[in-house]
Amino acid sequence: MSPQTQQEPAPIQGDFPARRLTVAADQWVHTAESLRPAGARLLALWASDERDHGADFTVHAAILKPSRLLVLELRVPEQQPVFPSLMPVFPAAARMERAVFDLLGLRAQGGDARPWLRHAAWPQDQFPLRRDFAAHRVFPNAQEAYPFVRVEGDGVHEIAVGPVHAGIIEPGHFRFSVVGEKLLRLEERLGYVHKGIEKRFEQLSLDAGQRLAARVSGDSAVAFSWAYCMALEGICGLAPPPRALYLRALLLERERLANHLGDLGALGNDAGFGFGLAQFSRLKENLLRLNEAAFGARYPMDFVVPGGVAADLAKDSKPPLLRQCAALEREVAGLRRIYDEHSGVQDRFAGCGRVAPELARSLGLMGLAGRASGQARDLRNDVAAPPYDRLSVKTAGRSEGDVAARVAVRFDEALESLRLCRKILDELPPGAVRAALPEQPPEGFGVGLVEGWRGPLLVALEAGPRGTIRRCHPHDCSWQNWPVLEHAVIGNIVPDFPLINKSFNLSYSGQDL
Amino acid sequence: MLTLLKKIAEIGIVSEPLPAAADEPWLREPLQAEILAVLGRALCIRHVDAGSCNGCELEVHALNNPYYNIEGAGIKFVASPRHADLLLVTGPVSRHMEQALRRTYDATPEPKLVVAAGDCACSGGIFGESYASCGRVTNVIPVDVTVPGCPPTPTRLLRGILAAVKARN
Numbered sequence: 001m002s003p004q005t006q007q008e009p010a011p012i013q014g015d016f017p018a019r020r021l022t023v024a025a026d027q028w029v030h031t032a033e034s035l036r037p038a039g040a041r042l043l044a045l046w047a048s049d050e051r052d053h054g055a056d057f058t059v060h061a062a063i064l065k066p067s068r069l070l071v072l073e074l075r076v077p078e079q080q081p082v083f084p085s086l087m088p089v090f091p092a093a094a095r096m097e098r099a100v101f102d103l104l105g106l107r108a109q110g111g112d113a114r115p116w117l118r119h120a121a122w123p124q125d126q127f128p129l130r131r132d133f134a135a136h137r138v139f140p141n142a143q144e145a146y147p148f149v150r151v152e153g154d155g156v157h158e159i160a161v162g163p164v165h166a167g168i169i170e171p172g173h174f175r176f177s178v179v180g181e182k183l184l185r186l187e188e189r190l191g192y193v194h195k196g197i198e199k200r201f202e203q204l205s206l207d208a209g210q211r212l213a214a215r216v217s218g219d220s221a222v223a224f225s226w227a228y229c230m231a232l233e234g235i236c237g238l239a240p241p242p243r244a245l246y247l248r249a250l251l252l253e254r255e256r257l258a259n260h261l262g263d264l265g266a267l268g269n270d271a272g273f274g275f276g277l278a279q280f281s282r283l284k285e286n287l288l289r290l291n292e293a294a295f296g297a298r299y300p301m302d303f304v305v306p307g308g309v310a311a312d313l314a315k316d317s318k319p320p321l322l323r324q325c326a327a328l329e330r331e332v333a334g335l336r337r338i339y340d341e342h343s344g345v346q347d348r349f350a351g352c353g354r355v356a357p358e359l360a361r362s363l364g365l366m367g368l369a370g371r372a373s374g375q376a377r378d379l380r381n382d383v384a385a386p387p388y389d390r391l392s393v394k395t396a397g398r399s400e401g402d403v404a405a406r407v408a409v410r411f412d413e414a415l416e417s418l419r420l421c422r423k424i425l426d427e428l429p430p431g432a433v434r435a436a437l438p439e440q441p442p443e444g445f446g447v448g449l450v451e452g453w454r455g456p457l458l459v460a461l462e463a464g465p466r467g468t469i470r471r472c473h474p475h476d477c478s479w480q481n482w483p484v485l486e487h488a489v490i491g492n493i494v495p496d497f498p499l500i501n502k503s504f505n506l507s508y509s510g511q512d513l
Numbered sequence: 514m515l516t517l518l519k520k521i522a523e524i525g526i527v528s529e530p531l532p533a534a535a536d537e538p539w540l541r542e543p544l545q546a547e548i549l550a551v552l553g554r555a556l557c558i559r560h561v562d563a564g565s566c567n568g569c570e571l572e573v574h575a576l577n578n579p580y581y582n583i584e585g586a587g588i589k590f591v592a593s594p595r596h597a598d599l600l601l602v603t604g605p606v607s608r609h610m611e612q613a614l615r616r617t618y619d620a621t622p623e624p625k626l627v628v629a630a631g632d633c634a635c636s637g638g639i640f641g642e643s644y645a646s647c648g649r650v651t652n653v654i655p656v657d658v659t660v661p662g663c664p665p666t667p668t669r670l671l672r673g674i675l676a677a678v679k680a681r682n
Contacts, residue, residue, distance in 0.1 A: 120609070121644060122644055122645075128644055128645070133644075134644075135643050135644060136643055137644050138608075138644060139644070141608055141611055141612070143612070163610065163613050164594075166593070167590075167592070168573050168574055168590060169562070169570065170562050170567055170570065171562050171563075171564075171613065192564075192607065192609045193562070193564045193565070193604070193609070193610065194609055195607045195640045195643075195646040196640070196643045196644055196645035199643065199644070199645070200640060200641070200643065211639055212639050215566040215568065215638075215640075215663075216566065217567060218565070218567045218569070218570075218571065218664065219567050219568070219571060221568065262571070262574070275520075278578075278579050279520065279524070281577070281578035281579065282579050284575075284578070285578050285579075285580050298572070299568060299571065299572075299664055301568065334520065335520075337516060338516055338517050338520065341516070342517075508567070509566045509567050512607075
């Protein structure tokens with residue numbers, strides 16, 4: 001490693017306090033460790049190829065502490081492409097570091113050396129995110145064996161599930177080791193929907209990048225496109241008009257609602273209560289239909305655009321939006337009573353798939369699942385980027401950490417989102433909904449942070465010359481939460497897996513990239 | 514229990530007539546008759562996500578909600594390609610899903626229909642073709658009907674499914 005002196009942290013321009021700090025290899029783990037006692041969490045870890053700038057490679061770790069962001073950076077020389085693993089400090093780093101090797105060829109020392117995102121679409125000595133790797137180069141799709149961890153013992157057998165699952169769901173592989181019905185171990189293998197998103201960003205203009213960001217994980221389209229735009233607007237030093245920020249928040253809360261309503265129904269269904277699915281999917285459909293009337297599409301994927309939003313609220317849609325808030329509040333509260341009083345449903349929910357607060361803290365469980373396990377963190381409060389600095393969100397919180405707690409958090413957050421929608425509509429500022437980006441956006445580095453419905457997500461963006469994207473890393477908290485699901489299922493029975501899995505409802509596309 | 518029954522009574526039946534095609538009315542009963550005429554039984558669909566962003570899945574799910582109630586019209590999603598008449602494929606085909614998609618197609622009994630749903634499945638969409646993506650579905654398996662949209666609405670999905678059934682008639 002090249003010797004490097006400790007530098008002062010440099011501020012990152014944008015909507016919330018963020019800084020970046022380059023550290024030497026011997027300080028990399030130590031600096032992360034020193035932040036941990038104050039409650040710092042690893043939000044994302046990625047790398048970039050800077051050889052054309054004479055700086056070899058850089059590994060970046062975004063650490064949230066808890067109301068400010070610190071991006072730690074480590075230079076890694078091409079001749080010796082290794083770096084110290086952050087896994088001992090942040091266990092969630094493990095899979096991210098494996099992905100760094102798959103995509104850039106930098107090996108974390110002391111970590112798991114198996115591939116993570118790479119299956120067989122490219123050989124192990126080729127690295128797609130290196131600048132000299134041509135995006136369209138196609139390699140023979142050879143099958144490669146993947147060494148799963150085997151559980152030995154009397155009566156232990158394996159159940160292999162996926163990548164094509166039985167339901168309408170994204171592809172991934174689950175390897176269960178079981179005795180009878182009891183789950184001893186789950187090992188996930190993801191990466192099936194890796195479609196080269198990060199490489200693709202580098203072929204797009206800064207303006208067009210928003211469309212790809214919205215499609216990192218379709219269920220979080222508003223959250224991801226907002227985070228992307230936040231990063232870009234930070235680079236440009238541009239503040240979107242207040243009305244645009246309120247409309248973004250309105251849509252983000254409606255995205256949260258749509259997902260919570262859908263999942264609350266699916267969770268009832270997975271517990272054998274079809275009534276719940278019928279009722280909640282009806283409410284979700286009502287919400288989507290009003291989206292079409294008010295925002296022009298059931299899923300307004302490209303409503304959030306650089307500089308603001310693509311269009312103002314459709315004429316006369318404020319009263320129906322407010323009426324819908326009232327109707328949903330009444331219905332969701334009523335259905336909650338029915339769920340709570342249904343002994344069959346409660347019997348399946350309570351105690352199932354438990355993640356104790358201590359385990360959640362040490363593994364870095366995030367978002368709504370974290371809040372069900374005593375980790376009461378929410379970027380809408382902790383970082384409170386505008387307009388959330390004016391909305392004072394009530395953070396949900398439970399500590400039981402089971403399916404019942406994750407259901408309760410969803411109910412609490414759905415109701416809180418309805419309150420927020422109402423407040424946003426009541427206080428909607430007048431004026432323009434979009435500010436123009438500079439014709440020639442400056443080069444630079446920006447970060448966007450948004451609390452999506454699942455949890456925190458980040459977009460790190462580096463603008464290149466003439467409006468190009470030099471590097472873009474979108475990060476969903478599914479990266480952190482997938483490994484915790486492996487712990488949550490231990491000791492449960494196989495038929496409870498779908499219920500536990502749905503209570504987390506993690507993104508495959510958002511982590512496979 | 515009483516609140517539950519009250520809720521069921523209060524909401525009643527919300528299922529709507531099935532969406533009209535471009536120029537002809539498509540109602541639940543004629544549709545059901547049509548499916549019966551072609552297949553002699555329910556239409557069984559196996560969904561395959563070959564690499565989508567999960568946006569299309571949200572709308573595929575919506576087909577099962579009480580408003581569209583496709584199961585009431587004799588269309589149902591099944592858990593195995595062995596039981597399927599039609600594959601509903603979403604996403605660009607990631608190269609990591611290429612083999613799984615081919616195997617699913619091979620496992621589906623003849624005669625089989627394939628509907629490619631969503632912009633990515635139709636054309637590769639924003640992801641296109643690359644080291645990691647095969648692009649559109651027809652680059653990997655034969656496709657009968659394409660349904661554009663990002664994501665396609667439940668109505669468009671239904672029209673696409675019905676167009677595939679009619680084409681077979």
